[in-house]
Amino acid sequence: MAKTxxxxxNVSKTFNPKTIPVHxxxxxxxxxxxxxxxxxxxxxxxxxxxxxNMMGGLDEPTEGTVFIDGVEITKLSxxxxxxxxxxNIGFVFQSFNLIPVLTAxxxxxxxxQLQNMPKTEREKRVLALLEEVGLKDKINSRPGxxxxxxxxxxxVARALASKPKIILADEPTANLDSKSxxxxxxxxxxxxxxxxxxxxxxTHDQRVIRKARRVITLVDGKIESDVEQTPS
Amino acid sequence: MLLKLAWxxxxxxxxxxxxxxxxxxxxxxxxxxxxxxxxxxxxxxxHNVVSYSSGYLQIHKKGYWDEQSIxxxxxxxxxxxxxxxxxxxxxxxxxxxxxxxxxxxxxxTKGVLVLGIDPIKEREVNxxxxxxxxxxxxxxxxxxxVVLGEGLASQLKLKVNDTLVLLGQxxxxxxxxxxFRVKGLIKLGALELNNNVVYMPIQQSQYMHGAENRxxxxxVMLDKATNLKKLKHSLQGSIxxxxxxxxxxxxxxxxxxxxxxxxxxGHYIIIGILYFIISFGLFGTLLMMVFERKHELGILxxxxxxxxxxxxxxxxxxxxxxxxxxxxxxxxxxLVVKWFTVYPIHLxxxxxxxxxxxxxxxxxxxxxxxxxxxTQTLIVLILSTLxxxxxxxxxxxxxxxxxxxx
Ligand SMILES: Nc1ncnc2c1ncn2[C@@H]1O[C@H](COP(=O)(O)OP(=O)(O)O)[C@@H](O)[C@H]1O
Ligand SMILES: [Mg+2]
Numbered sequence: 001m002a003k004t005x006x007x008x009x010n011v012s013k014t015f016n017p018k019t020i021p022v023h024x025x026x027x028x029x030x031x032x033x034x035x036x037x038x039x040x041x042x043x044x045x046x047x048x049x050x051x052x053n054m055m056g057g058l059d060e061p062t063e064g065t066v067f068i069d070g071v072e073i074t075k076l077s078x079x080x081x082x083x084x085x086x087x088n089i090g091f092v093f094q095s096f097n098l099i100p101v102l103t104a105x106x107x108x109x110x111x112x113q114l115q116n117m118p119k120t121e122r123e124k125r126v127l128a129l130l131e132e133v134g135l136k137d138k139i140n141s142r143p144g145x146x147x148x149x150x151x152x153x154x155x156v157a158r159a160l161a162s163k164p165k166i167i168l169a170d171e172p173t174a175n176l177d178s179k180s181x182x183x184x185x186x187x188x189x190x191x192x193x194x195x196x197x198x199x200x201x202x203t204h205d206q207r208v209i210r211k212a213r214r215v216i217t218l219v220d221g222k223i224e225s226d227v228e229q230t231p232s
Numbered sequence: 233m234l235l236k237l238a239w240x241x242x243x244x245x246x247x248x249x250x251x252x253x254x255x256x257x258x259x260x261x262x263x264x265x266x267x268x269x270x271x272x273x274x275x276x277x278x279h280n281v282v283s284y285s286s287g288y289l290q291i292h293k294k295g296y297w298d299e300q301s302i303x304x305x306x307x308x309x310x311x312x313x314x315x316x317x318x319x320x321x322x323x324x325x326x327x328x329x330x331x332x333x334x335x336x337x338x339x340x341t342k343g344v345l346v347l348g349i350d351p352i353k354e355r356e357v358n359x360x361x362x363x364x365x366x367x368x369x370x371x372x373x374x375x376x377x378v379v380l381g382e383g384l385a386s387q388l389k390l391k392v393n394d395t396l397v398l399l400g401q402x403x404x405x406x407x408x409x410x411x412f413r414v415k416g417l418i419k420l421g422a423l424e425l426n427n428n429v430v431y432m433p434i435q436q437s438q439y440m441h442g443a444e445n446r447x448x449x450x451x452v453m454l455d456k457a458t459n460l461k462k463l464k465h466s467l468q469g470s471i472x473x474x475x476x477x478x479x480x481x482x483x484x485x486x487x488x489x490x491x492x493x494x495x496x497x498g499h500y501i502i503i504g505i506l507y508f509i510i511s512f513g514l515f516g517t518l519l520m521m522v523f524e525r526k527h528e529l530g531i532l533x534x535x536x537x538x539x540x541x542x543x544x545x546x547x548x549x550x551x552x553x554x555x556x557x558x559x560x561x562x563x564x565x566x567l568v569v570k571w572f573t574v575y576p577i578h579l580x581x582x583x584x585x586x587x588x589x590x591x592x593x594x595x596x597x598x599x600x601x602x603x604x605x606x607t608q609t610l611i612v613l614i615l616s617t618l619x620x621x622x623x624x625x626x627x628x629x630x631x632x633x634x635x636x637x638x
Contacts, residue, residue, distance in 0.1 A: 056534070082536055082538055101241055113233050
């Protein structure tokens, strides 16, 4: 049996509990195993971001527990959690993921530097990663000199850098044209297949959903369906 | 890496960084020039005053200061002179025999201060001979003549070449009496001296008082920049401390020290206000830097950067901006100060007269004491560190999700 990466139990999130409560996520169970390639779909406001943030330890659930690779992250102190994220979770956000003053190479290397990886080893890894996302010739470009799609690919390379257990991507293609979106998804799918990287990404783009092997659908903060599919 | 990141960050908004650094530049420049000017004026004033009076330091027989009598004198000692001159900061030493006497001319009598001096050594230090307004200056240690303060002479209604009779107490309760030709009249800025002083060649004075070879004090003149406390301490150790006491002008003329202290307080307040104003500018810039970069800071926390480390980067940014202004300010300040050390300001008109009336050189010198520059750097460094605490605190409180969504 494959290893469990995400195990979320009875997770709920209520915003503004004292004034006008918003039940963004309600009693959700999610179980994801190593090597899965999962899309979290649903209309805008259905709770995708909120759920992803809680699974990545960026936000605390009002109720429920989240285990990542067997560690109950909902119990960790703030500093431990930051450290846990550094070593175990890769993030790709919707846009402006990168530090604008650093080059692509430096952005990817930043995470490794936070982990105190020695310079030569770091440089090698950064180059390999940027090559993998097809940006070998852009290593010295700053984010402002890259297209949106290229920036997102650098963000994926950065998320990969620390060899995380999982990469969480919140609408990574939302600001991309369809060609760049397809390209990014192809790279993610390739990394998933070749490197066994587990991906959980949210989207409401049909063309992106098609690429997933499992689709969890959220409606009004609740899981409506959770199905396997053959990517096309 | 963090240094590089901080450095790149401060140049994201070039204009703002330059404006902020420029404000620090002007504050530091003004503070330095101002401090250098006021310190220079004080130093000059002290130098002038002590050269007529106590010297920077004075050596007495132990106990003299509390009981200033001719019986508390000590024998002139070459070894003491050598010991003092061994210190490179010591520029001159002036042996003196200082007593009180009754002076009379015709039907007038007055208590006077009799300063037995070495006229050659004295004039090297304070150009006493240039202050002669009538007659001539005494020439040697045994010239049989005296020079009087102009004020004293007019009180006694006495002129050059008249004969002054002095009556005082000699060594070991002997009586001291002598007649001297008045060789010159001298105009001194300090009224105390001008109205009371009789300068007498030291050997004549010793002879008159039956105190051959005895001195009440040796005054020590120093380089303006000397660290007085340190030198006093080292002298206390190097000369026989059982026999002598070493006193600084601050102890002998506490009023002048207090005046300078009080006067400086006003200057500190002005400089304080200056720094207070630039603190606002720097603080605003730092707040903007956090505010504008919230999204990015949120991402950095999300991908695993500790908040403390992030706060440290902001601290570096704050220090970099202010040091940029500080260092250029110091260089600018040094240039201005250097300029005025090479070309000091010569006062003219009324101000020149006021200065000269007080016996102070009518030239404004600037102090280029390194202490001034070090102090400004420290102030700016401390300010920028303190000011970085608030943005640091903001970072510590940052919630990654909220920050990323902003
Ligand atoms: N910080 C917040 N405060 C209050 N309500 C919020 C907050 N964040 C999200 N919500 C609400 O929670 C619900 C889910 O939002 P979100 O997770 O962003 O949905 P999605 O990512 O699927 O668009 C929405 O109704 C949204 O308005
Ligand atoms: Mg969302």
